[in-house]
Amino acid sequence: MTKTVLITGASSGIGRASARLFQSEGFNVIATMRDPRAAGELNELPNVHVTRLDLEDETSIEAAIATGIQRFGKIDVLINNAGYGLYGIFESIPKDRLMQQFAVNVFGVMNATRAILPHFRANGSGTIVNVSSGAGHFTLPMISAYCASKFALEGFSEALAYELQAVNIGVKLVIPHGGVGETAFQQRAAQDFANENTPEAYLPFLNRSVETFARLGGALTMTSADVAKVVHGAATDGTDRLRYFVGDETSGWLKARRxxxxxxxxxYMRANFA
Structure with missing residues (x-):
């Protein structure tokens, strides 16, 4: 039987590339996003069902799962891809934005996972792929909230994997590190820095850090399609492997951490931003 995957954050980047790849490999695809009007050509692909899912709206999560099952009969894989990065000096970030960072990157993933588990248990199988980040293994200035959310995601996923092994449900972590070119991580970071109400004492450090991020951004070669291939492999390789790193492991911050x-x-890390 044709398998079905539900992907969050499928309107752009890794989520969109994953939707295209799974569809091309014969999967039914439930491509979810906050605003389905952003689906573009996904609406034209056979066996792709586009629907709304906002990780801050539990009702929309449950509805997306229900309509996906109604359309295809069963869901075999959940890919928790949706998320974003909050950038800026910690002291200058309002509390409500910090709360939203966790609401999407952590609690949203937990809510989507909780909502799908009864269906997976009823089927006797299922796979959950959580898209994490190198920022869940090493930290960088200006993205303290994002790092905290990804460290939380890593811990949650690893602990959850032990529990779900008992009911034949797999948990995988796909971990891009070193930056994904067309997601404009560094460009977004620089833009948000400029919009933050940062205390003047931080400005010399902030400016040096922006220069470091911009320099690194010019060397990015990994694409969303590269990450999507690893997401697909993790979902289909039939192993109990937990972590899949995507990026150059012969250099950079992950190598230093290890x-x-x-x-x-x-x-070493302090010297990068000194």
Whole structure:
């Protein structure tokens, strides 16, 4: 039987690339997004059902799952891809924006997962793929809230994997690190820095950090399609592997985190933004 995947955040980036790839590989695709008007050509692809899902609206999560099952009969894979990064000096970020960062990146993923689990248990199988980030393994200035949310996602997913193994449901983490070119991470960061009401004492550090991010942004080569291939592989390889890293593991911050001593690692990271 044809398998069905539900993808959150399918309007752009990794989610959109994943929807295209799974459809081309013979899956039924439930492509969800906050505003279905952004679906574009996804509406024209066979076996693709576009519907609304807002991770801050639990009713929309339940409705998207229900309409997907009604359309295709069964869901086999949930890809928790939707999320965003909040940028700026921590002291200058309003509390409501910090709460929203966790509402989407952490609690939204938890709510989507909770909503699908009864269906997976009834089927006796299922796979959950959570799209994480290198920022769940190393940290960077200006994205403290984003890092915190991705560290939380990593811990949640790992602990959940132990529980769900008992009911034949798999949990996978796909971890892009080093930046994905067309998601405009660095450009968005620079724009948000300019809009923050940052205390003047931070400005020299902020300006140096923006320069570092901009320099790194010019060297990005990984695309959303590259990450989508790993997402597809994680969902279909039939193994109990938990983490799938996407990016150059021979250099950069992830390599430093893995290979340097604690003191040397902290010194290395501080030097990047000194």
């Amino acid at each position: 290979e340097l001593s604690e003191d040397d690692y902290i010194a």
